[in-house]
Amino acid sequence: MRRAVLIAIPYVWLLALFLVPFFIVLKISLSDIALAIPPYTPTLDLSQGWAGIKEFVSQLDFENFVWLTEDDLYWKAYLSSVKIALIATSLTLLVGYPIAYGMARAPEEWRPTLMMLVILPFWTSFLIRVYAWMGILSNEGYLNQFLLWTGIISTPLTILNTQTAVYIGIVYTYLPFMILPIYAALDRLDGSLIEAAEDLGCSRMQAFWLVTIPLSRPGIIAGCFLVMIPVIGEFVIPSLLGGSGTLMIGKVLWEEFFSNRDWPVASAVAVILLLILVIPIVLFQRNQQKQAEAEQ
Amino acid sequence: MNSTVFAPWDDPQAKPLIQFKNVTKRFGGFTAIDNLSLDIFEREFFALLGPSGCGKTTMMRMLAGFEKPTEGHILLSGQDIDPVPPNKRAVNMMFQSYALFPHLNVWDNIAFGLRRDNMPKHDLEDRVEEMLRLTRLEKFARRKPHQISGGQRQRVALARSLAKAPKLLLLDEPLGALDKKLRQDTQFELMDIQEKTGTTFVIVTHDQEEAMTVASRVAVMDQGKLMQVATPDRIYENPNSVYVADFIGDVNIIQGRATSTGADTYRIDWAEGQPPLTATSASRFADGQTCHLAIRPEKVTISAERPADAVNAVQGKVHDIAYLGNLSTYYVELSNGIIIKAQTANTRRISRRSFTWEDPVWLSWTATAAVLLAD
Numbered sequence: 001m002r003r004a005v006l007i008a009i010p011y012v013w014l015l016a017l018f019l020v021p022f023f024i025v026l027k028i029s030l031s032d033i034a035l036a037i038p039p040y041t042p043t044l045d046l047s048q049g050w051a052g053i054k055e056f057v058s059q060l061d062f063e064n065f066v067w068l069t070e071d072d073l074y075w076k077a078y079l080s081s082v083k084i085a086l087i088a089t090s091l092t093l094l095v096g097y098p099i100a101y102g103m104a105r106a107p108e109e110w111r112p113t114l115m116m117l118v119i120l121p122f123w124t125s126f127l128i129r130v131y132a133w134m135g136i137l138s139n140e141g142y143l144n145q146f147l148l149w150t151g152i153i154s155t156p157l158t159i160l161n162t163q164t165a166v167y168i169g170i171v172y173t174y175l176p177f178m179i180l181p182i183y184a185a186l187d188r189l190d191g192s193l194i195e196a197a198e199d200l201g202c203s204r205m206q207a208f209w210l211v212t213i214p215l216s217r218p219g220i221i222a223g224c225f226l227v228m229i230p231v232i233g234e235f236v237i238p239s240l241l242g243g244s245g246t247l248m249i250g251k252v253l254w255e256e257f258f259s260n261r262d263w264p265v266a267s268a269v270a271v272i273l274l275l276i277l278v279i280p281i282v283l284f285q286r287n288q289q290k291q292a293e294a295e296q
Numbered sequence: 297m298n299s300t301v302f303a304p305w306d307d308p309q310a311k312p313l314i315q316f317k318n319v320t321k322r323f324g325g326f327t328a329i330d331n332l333s334l335d336i337f338e339r340e341f342f343a344l345l346g347p348s349g350c351g352k353t354t355m356m357r358m359l360a361g362f363e364k365p366t367e368g369h370i371l372l373s374g375q376d377i378d379p380v381p382p383n384k385r386a387v388n389m390m391f392q393s394y395a396l397f398p399h400l401n402v403w404d405n406i407a408f409g410l411r412r413d414n415m416p417k418h419d420l421e422d423r424v425e426e427m428l429r430l431t432r433l434e435k436f437a438r439r440k441p442h443q444i445s446g447g448q449r450q451r452v453a454l455a456r457s458l459a460k461a462p463k464l465l466l467l468d469e470p471l472g473a474l475d476k477k478l479r480q481d482t483q484f485e486l487m488d489i490q491e492k493t494g495t496t497f498v499i500v501t502h503d504q505e506e507a508m509t510v511a512s513r514v515a516v517m518d519q520g521k522l523m524q525v526a527t528p529d530r531i532y533e534n535p536n537s538v539y540v541a542d543f544i545g546d547v548n549i550i551q552g553r554a555t556s557t558g559a560d561t562y563r564i565d566w567a568e569g570q571p572p573l574t575a576t577s578a579s580r581f582a583d584g585q586t587c588h589l590a591i592r593p594e595k596v597t598i599s600a601e602r603p604a605d606a607v608n609a610v611q612g613k614v615h616d617i618a619y620l621g622n623l624s625t626y627y628v629e630l631s632n633g634i635i636i637k638a639q640t641a642n643t644r645r646i647s648r649r650s651f652t653w654e655d656p657v658w659l660s661w662t663a664t665a666a667v668l669l670a671d
Contacts, residue, residue: 190393190395192393195360195362195382195389195391196389196395197397197408198362199360199361199382199383199388199389199457200383200388200408200409200412200456200460201383201409201412201413202383202412214399215398215399294442
C-alpha cells in the first residue's frame with residue numbers, strides 16, 4: 001500500500017502538471033479558430049452524451065499543422081531557434097568551462113565564495129537582469145560610453161537589437177547551468193590522475209586534453225543540454241534584446257497567442273516545439289543515467 | 297663475505313643511481329626534509345619507512361619531479377634532475393590511489409605512457425602484452441578499472457608504471473589498500489617482478505613489516521631526517537637509536553647507567569634492589585653515562601626457575617598474556633613495577649601452557665642479546 005502511494009505520487013504529479021496540460025494544448029491545436037470565448041471550436045459538450053463526443057471528434061483536424069508547413073515563417077523560426085541555441089550553447093561552454101575549471105582548482109577555502117558568486121544572480125529577477133543588459137548594450141549604454149571614453153571607438157556600436165545581444169543575453173543568463181555540472185565533474189576529479197598523466201610523459205596541455213576533458217565530459221554534456229533545451233524555446237531574451245531581426249520560435253509562439261489570438265495555430269507550434277525538444281531531453285536523460293551507473 | 301651477495305652500498309667503487317645531496321625542502325615555515333644526503337644504488341629495492349608526516353612522501357615526490365628541493369640537489373645517474381619536469385624524467389611512479397584512468401580500459405591504461413613516446417604500433421602492442429603477462433592480467437585487458445578487484449587494480453598500476461622501463465620506479469604505499477593476506481602475496485610478487493625487470497625500486501611505506509620483507513635496504517625517517525639506513529636485519533638487530541629500536545618491531549627499553557667492566561662489556565645499574573645487567577657493545581660508553589638497553593621480546597627467555605648459567609636474570613610475575621596464535625607475549629611485572637615483554641613460540645597447545653596469570657617467573661637473556669644505546 002505504502003509502496004503504491006510512493007510510486008503514485010510522481011505519476012500523479014506528471015499527469016496533473018504535464019500530461020493533462022499537454023493534451024489540452026494538443027486538443028486546441030486540432031481545433032479551428034473562432035471569435036468566441038474560448039477562441040476556438042469545437043468545445044466538448046458532455047450533456048449531448050455519446051453523440052456529442054462523436055460530433056466533437058469529427059470536427060478535429062490537422063489543418064493547423066498543415067498550415068505550419070505551408071508558411072515558411074514557422075520552419076524558418078524553428079531552424080533559427082535551433083541554430084541560435086547551438087551557437088549560444090557552444091559560447092556558454094567556452095565561457096563556462098574555464099570558470100568551472102578555475103573554481104575547481106581554487107583553494108578549498110575560496111570555493112564556497114566562488115560558488116556563491118555564480119549562484120548569486122539567481123536571487124534577482126531574471127527580467128530585471130535582462131533589462132539591465134538593455135541599459136548596458138544600447139547605443140547610449142554603459143558599454144558604448146566606456147568604449148568611447150577609452151577612445152577604442154569613435155562612434156557607438158550597435159549591439160542592442162542584434163543577434164549579438166541575444167547571444168550575450170543567453171550566455172549571461174544560462175552560464176550557471178553550464179558552470180555547475182562541469183564544476184561538479186571537475187571537483188570530483190582526483191588530482192593524482194593529472195600527476196599520473198604527467199609522470200607517464202604528458203605535458204600539462206596533453207594531460208588536460210587526455211585526462212581532464214574526457215573525465216569532465218558527463219558534466220559538459222549535462223551543462224550543454226541544460227542550456228540548449230530551454231534556449232530553443234527562449235522568448236524573453238530575443239524579444240527584449242534581439243529586436244525584430246531575431247527570429248525565434250518562442251517569439252512566434254507568443255505572437256500567435258497574444259497578437260493574432262490564433263490559439264489553435266499557437267498550440268500547433270507548441271506541440272511541434274515539444275516534439276523537437278523531446279530528442280535532446282531523452283539524450284540528456286540517458287547521459288544522466290549512464291553517469292549514475294558509472295558511479296556505482 | 298660472499299661475492300654474490302648484492303651489497304653495492306658496501307662497495308666504495310659502486311656508483312649510486314640516485315644521490316640526495318644536502319637536500320632541504322620547506323613548505324612555508326615547515327621543514328619537511330632537513331639537510332638530507334642519501335645514495336641509492338642500481339637494482340636496489342629501497343624502502344623509505346617512517347610515521348606519517350616524516351617526509352618520506354616528499355622525498356618520493358621530489359624524485360618524481362612534483363616537488364623541487366628548496367636547497368641541495370638530487371642526482372640521477374650523476375645528472376642533476378632538479379630542472380627536469382616530471383614528464384621528461386626516466387622515473388615512473390605508482391600512486392597510492394593507483395590513479396588509474398577511469399575512462400580507459402586496462403590495456404589503454406598500460407599503453408598510455410608508451411603512446412606519449414610515439415612508440416611504433418607493433419612494439420607498443422608487444423610491450424603492453426608483455427606487461428599484461430608479467431602482472432598476470434591478460435584476461436582483464438578489456439575491462440575498465442571499476443570492473444576489476446583491488447588487487448588487480450594494484451597490478452594494473454604496477455604494469456602501467458613499469459611499461460616505460462623506467463630507470464627508477466617509485467611506489468607510494470603500493471599495498472596500503474589491500475587486505476592483509478593479499479598484501480603478503482603481493483609483496484613477494486613485487487620482489488619477483490623487481491628481480492625479473494632489474495628496475496630500481498623505491499618504496500614508501502609506514503608498514504615496517506612490509507619494508508623489512510621487500511627491501512634490500514631500509515631508511516627509517518623521522519621529522520625530515522634519516523635516522524638509520526641499513527639492511528632490514530641490521531635495522532632490527534642493531535638499531536642505532538632508541539627511536540629506530542622502538543619504531544621497528546616490539547622492544548623492551550631499560551634505562552640505566554653504564555660502567556665498563558672489560559673490553560666492550562658494560563655493567564648497567566638500572567633500578568634499586570635489582571641486580572645489575574651485563575651487555576656488550578662495540579660503541580664506547582663513559583662510566584656513569586646514561587644509556588638505554590634495547591631487548592627484543594623474543595630474545596628474553598621465560599622460565600619457572602632461575603637458569604643457572606644466565607648472565608642477566610630478573611624475577612617477576614605474569615601480569616598479562618597476549619595470545620597471538622603462533623606466539624604468546626608475556627607481560628611480566630617486576631617488583632619495582634617495570635613491565636618486560638617476553639615472547640615464546642607456541643609449540644604446544646594452549647591448554648598445556650606452562651605459565652598463567654600471576655605466576656612467579658624468571659626472565660633471562662644473554663649478554664649479546666641486548667643492544668646498548670646512548671641517549
